[in-house]
Amino acid sequence: MKGIKVVIDRQFAINLSRGLEVLRAFNPADQLLGNKELCERTSLPKATVSRLTYTLEKLGYLLKVDRLQKYRLGPGVLMLGYPMLAGLEIRHLARPHMEQLATKTKWTVNLGMLGRLEVVYIDALRLDRRNFLKPDIGSSRPLLTTSIGRALLLASSEKDQNAILNRIKIAYPTQYRKDVHHFNRDKAFYEKNSYCLSLGDWESNVCAVSVPLRVGSSDDPTIALNCTLSGSKLSQQEIHQSIIPHLFEAKHNIEKDSGRIFISRKY
Structure with missing residues (x-):
């Protein structure tokens, strides 16, 4: 079209991105999907989806349920993620401090990092038995409406922060x-209080507080720690007095231990 410049990224592998979109179409609520459903979720042509599911099954990333003519994720997906999880030293380092935090508060405690346009949990400790959201490793949360998402954004550089916000705005x-x-709102709150707070912003009956963790080097991913409670309406003052001191204590201890490990690894 005249006057419009089309920018083509010649390094971008379209077929690979389409295969990954097929894998991302699955979620805990929809573990079995057929080609028709995958077409609807990915907006890809039927013939393309058929080739992709066939290939992904052959490679072990999908398992076919012949009786239903549908697919589920295969063990290859889990194998693909394991090296990444195993290489995140922060998970092993933070675990005892997460356990202490959960024991003291009786809240669910999670570690999260930035995904594409969402938070991805890399560890979860669920002591809040009323938590119907069932956070687990690999589960995701939105960035703008969760305290952990906002903590991750606020811990990013201004350039990265603006880029992520712009991608969300476009998508x-x-x-x-x-x-x-x-x-x-939470940006102003964080500048004053050094933590992010959600009182039902994402789910109306969920309270959450989060802090970013300053761990590792500038090359390591940004990590945030949160506490969440379902089905209980606490005031901001109650949370500040009863939960935040324990959250800051866990943050301090994790960052202190992380510094020791990073120094020993460096030298």
């Missing part, structure tokens, strides 16, 4: 307009 314009005020 989900309606949701962005609806949710961005949560981020702007």
